[in-house]
Amino acid sequence: MLFGEIFNVALSAIIANKLRSFLTMLGIIIGIAAVITMVALGEGAQRQVEARLQSLGTNVLTVRPGQQFMGGLDRGDTQLTPKEAEALLVDPRNIAAVSPEMQRRQQVSVGNANANLNIVGIWPSYFDLQNSSLKYGRLFSDGEERGRRRVAVIGAKMGERLQTKSELLIGQEISIRGITFEVIGVLNEKGDQGFNNPDENIFIPLSTAQFRVFGTERVNTILVKARDAKAMDPAISEIDRVLRRQLRQRPGEVSKFNIRDQTTLLTTFQETTKTFTFLLAGIAFVSLVVGGIGIMNIMLVSVTERTREIGTRKALGARPRDILLQFLIEALVLCLAGGVIGIATGMGGAATLSRVAGWNTAVALDAALLALAFSAAVGIFFGMWPARRAAGMDPIIALRYE
16 A cells, blocks of 8 residues: 555544544643643743843842851841942942842822832942933932932832822922922833832932931842953952951851842742743643543554454555554544644643733743654554554454454
C-alpha cells in the first residue's frame, strides 16, 4: 500500500467517528491548553518584572537597615538616617547619586475628597535614581528640601484617588495629616510594581517629612546609584566600607545593614517563576498522559471493532508494517489535531485572562512548538501498542472474527 492510501484510510476512520474522535482528543486538548496558558502567565509575569526593574534602573542599589540581636533576642532594626546618606557623598568613587527614602501612609484631603495614601519623603535626586520623568509642573529643588518647604510632587494616578484629574491639582493645596502642601508637579505613569505603585504616591522633601509630618529622622531605605552597571560591585564595597565607618562597625562584624541590587531581585523572581511554571506544567503533563492513555484505550477498541477489516486487508496483500503505519497515523493525527486545538485554546485563554483579569501574559513560540512536539510523541508512544497488536493479527483468525 502506498503511504497516501494508508493516510487516507486512517483519516477516513477518524472522520467516520467524529464525536468519539473529539472526545478522545479532549484529554490532549486540555493538557496542551493548560501548558500554554500556564507558561504564558509565567512568561508574562517575568517580562513585567523585568520591565519594572529596568524602569527603576539596573545600576541602583538599595540599602536597608539590618537587625540587631542581643543574647539571641531581636532588639529591632538598625536605624539609618540622612547622615549615612551624606557620608556616601563624601569623596564618592563609584557612586553617582544618593537619596534617602522614608514613607508612611497618611490621611490626605483636598476639597471634599480624602483618602489614606502613601507619603514618600525623598531628596530631589530620587527622581533621577528611579528614572521618574515629569509630565506637568516642576520638581522640588535642593533648596526647598533643605528649607523644609511644604511642596509636593504627585504620581500620575493620584488624582483618581482624590476624585479629580492629576493635572488639575497643579498649584492647588492638599492637606497631609492636617498640614497644607502645594502641588507643584505630576510625574509620568510608571505602572504598578506589585509591592508598590509609584503612580499613587505623594513625594515631598525629606526634611519636611521628617520634621513636619512623620516626626522622626529614621529613614526606611537609602537608594544609591552606581556610576554604571560595571561599577556595581565596587559601589557595594564602597557602601559597605563607608557605612561601617559611619555606624562604627569593625570589618569582621555582622553588618547592621543590607545592600541589595535589582539584578538580585530579578534573579530571585525568575527562579520563583520557573519553579511555579514547572509545577503547573507538571500538572498539565499528567493531563497529557491521561489523554494519551485515553487514546490508547480507544485505539484498542478500534482495533477490536475492525478485526475483520484488518483480516481482509492482509488477505488482499497488506503487509504488517502497512497495518502498523495505518493505526500509528490514526493515533498521531488525533494527538496532533488535539495539540493544535489545545494551543489555540491556550492562546485564547491567555488572551482572555489578560483582557478580563488584567494579568500580563506572553505566549512563547518555543513553548507552543514544544507542546505540539510532545503531543506527537504522546500519539506515537500510546498508539504503538494498539498498532502492533493490529499488525500482528493472523489474517485467517481475523476473518473468522464475529
